[in-house]
Amino acid sequence: MVKNITAICKLGGFNLTKWISNSREVLLEISEEQRSKNFKELDLDRDKLPVERALGLHWCIETDAFKFKFNIREQPHTRRGMLSMISSVYDPLGFLAPFTIPAKIILQDLCRLKCGWDDSVPQSVQQKWNKWMEDLESVGSFKVSRCLKPKDFGHVISAQLHHFSDASESAYGTVTYIRLQNSKNQVHIAFVLGKARVAPLKQVTIPRLELTAATVAVKVDKMLSSELQLPLEEPQFWTDSTSVLKYIKNEDKRFQTFVANRISVIREASQVSQWRYIPSAQNPADDASRGLKFEHLTRE
Incomplete structure (x- = not known):
């Protein structure tokens, strides 16, 4: 990849430099002059690789x-x-x-x-x-x-996004995980993206905040589906709010503007069959809506 990108850019008169990699094998293939400043005098056989900004x-x-x-x-x-x-x-x-x-x-x-x-x-x-x-x-x-995928995990045959949403009186949030499965039927779960927002100053009911969090979840799914270079299966959405599930499944009742607009966004970006219930105690998005002390965050 380094060689191909360098060759393509040279055709336009651009000389790529300041290369960084976590692979010592790749760094050995790049001349010292082309490496990042902190790598130029590094002994790749013995020295520890530094911390860089990315x-x-x-x-x-x-x-x-x-x-x-x-x-x-x-x-x-x-x-x-x-x-x-x-x-x-x-x-x-x-x-x-x-x-x-x-x-x-x-x-x-x-x-x-x-x-x-x-x-x-x-x-x-x-x-x-x-x-x-x-x-x-x-x-x-x-x-x-x-990296989302563990080292030596092998070829990924299945990748699926799971989105969790939750809300409290003070905040609402979503968290997305990716489920990877390789050719040996081994499964790995990795954190992808989290969002947490404070509730509006103007008081809003919990069911409406839960619905707002669900709307954020489908927007996140749309963004990640277009950005992740993986063959993704149909995503799954999880909420601990039975009110949200009833809103989404309802085909007859006409709702007020606030609810109707959010249901419209959710129904356009997902199918009813993709929405599932999860108990509050098992919902990881509960941490985003209620907050955690640092010691509990590292324990999780």
Whole structure:
């Protein structure tokens, strides 16, 4: 692949450099001048491969895993300072979604209390924030395997996405896993994408929030189905809300605009037969809607 891409780009006058790979065999085939700066003087037989940045994430090349690193700066205990700290957690794939959602809920509570951007926050809120900040310092030890497929798993004969959705009074979220099966009938499950959002300030009923989470799930499925370069089977959607399942299966009743619009999105992107019930205790999306402390996130 390296040779082919390099040859194609040379036809247009582009010289590709700064190559990085977690494969020492591939790196040995690339000249020192063409490698990334941190690899030029590396002894590939003995030296440990470094940590690099890839699309905003820290990539530990030696273990082929994503990790997180933050420069935690002292911020004032105000809405502005809290927003700055939350925004510094760059997590596009939602690995830390259950951990970051409690901080976003704290920020929303301050909006509900009508605190100004630079006003000092109440003592009770400050205590919650300090506990979250203590956990944030531990996030540097969190690692997630980059590859969806384990090493030596072999040829994948079956791949299927499973989407879980859930909602609570404070937040709603979805999580997607992929189920891989190889020619030896071995099965591997891998995390693909997670999303968690705070509930609107204007109060919405739990069934409607559950329906909103289900709508996000089908949108995620549409995006992943077009992006993953795998022959995917029909996806499955899971919810612990019987109300959502009744909404989706209903063929007769006319609903109000809020419900009708979301049912329309769900029915256009999925079939009724793809929706299944899962008990709340077994629903992994429950973590996205309620939040987790860092110690519980790593245990999961």
